Amino acid sequence: MARHLLALADFSGAELAALVDRALKLKRDSKDGVRNRDLEGRTVALVFEKPSTRTRVSFETAMYGLGGQVIYLSSRDTQLARNEPLKDMARVMSRYVDCLVIRTFGQEIVDELARYSQVPVINALTDLHHPCQILSDLMTVIEHKGALDKLKIAWVGDGNNMANSWIQAAARLGFALTLACPDGYEPDRDILTAARAEAARPINLVRDPVEAVAEADVINTDVWASMGQEDEQLLRLKAFRPYQVNDRLLRGAAPDAVVLHCLPAHRDEEISEAVLEGPRSVVWDQAENKMHIHKAILAEFIG
Structure with missing residues (x-):
């Protein structure tokens, strides 16, 4: 069964700390010129109903930095804008990609996608939670x-x-x-x-x-x-x-x-x-760290 990141309350303190520790290590590796290829051959879909420069670029850079591939889908590119049942979208996308990163409005959207998805669903923002940030x-x-x-x-x-x-x-x-x-x-x-x-x-x-x-x-x-x-x-x-x-x-x-x-x-x-x-x-360090924490999240949940 796939593990999802929908809200921080779904994880223990030790699990959250381990994600941050992993991001800190990946950041050190990056500064030292170490190339990590843990997700080579894997694909993540970024499904963004809400556009974002930093979130999109940091997730894409993170996935490419781990050796993987990215497909970006705006709201006009998906069935979210055409009233296809979310459960259908989740089951189909699960057969195409290794992870779904969702940036949307309602928390119920990521919750339902996770209920039917066979691959990890990552909440990149809803109106209720912003766990990755x-x-x-x-x-x-x-x-x-x-x-x-x-x-x-x-x-x-x-x-x-x-x-x-x-x-x-x-x-x-x-x-x-x-x-x-x-x-x-x-x-x-x-x-x-x-x-x-x-x-x-x-x-x-x-x-x-x-x-x-x-x-x-x-x-x-x-x-x-x-x-x-x-x-x-x-x-x-x-x-x-x-x-x-x-x-x-x-x-x-x-x-x-x-x-x-x-x-x-x-x-x-x-x-x-x-x-x-x-x-x-420290906002510029904070902005950079989005990329490193996204690397840790993708490596943990896909790997």
Whole structure:
């Protein structure tokens, strides 16, 4: 039976840590000029209803770097746009490729594809979860800050799919997490409740971003209006204005705190130009690490 990556809560802390460790090793190998061919002769299909420059290029580069082949399918190229039953698509694609990487809207789409697929289904983003991105973020945090279970991490902004996956990561990996979200823009309630029930350290939800970043080792944010929310742009700009990650907000964080943003960034909206380009920003390492964590995921689930 194929193993799937649909949400971080489906894995133990040890399993998530092992994926990150594998990515760190693959990154070291790459820097040393070691060529890994673990997936030679294998093929992955990238099925993207939501387009993405970084996710597409990092997955394609990762698969090619492991010796494999890639087929990219946008929504207009697949039956997702033509109302073919997902179970039919999953069973047919399973006979063509060795893995399906899906970037879409509803979590129910990846869940149903996984239910009928005979090959691994990887969630490259849904409106509910963004597990691959958080794994690359965790990799970046470990590189810059060390052991996760000693850290306090802050999330500032929308309680979106990124926030949901950060919550699940905190429950599994034991770091303290505080999220600051405006009223009406909180993370998924069921995900938060389940994570708090098993977490070793606090997972807090507050309104005040200053409270969230107090003594934080890592500060993370994302765009205020995600893909598909463009009609809410003006309303969200007003609600989120006090949640900008800027130099004033960072005064309360730990002196050596680092700042994450998964990109693309709207400069001087959710994050100031000065912080994004400043010495605390590790966003370029974070962007590179998407490729290395995608290598680890593909090698683990296909191999």
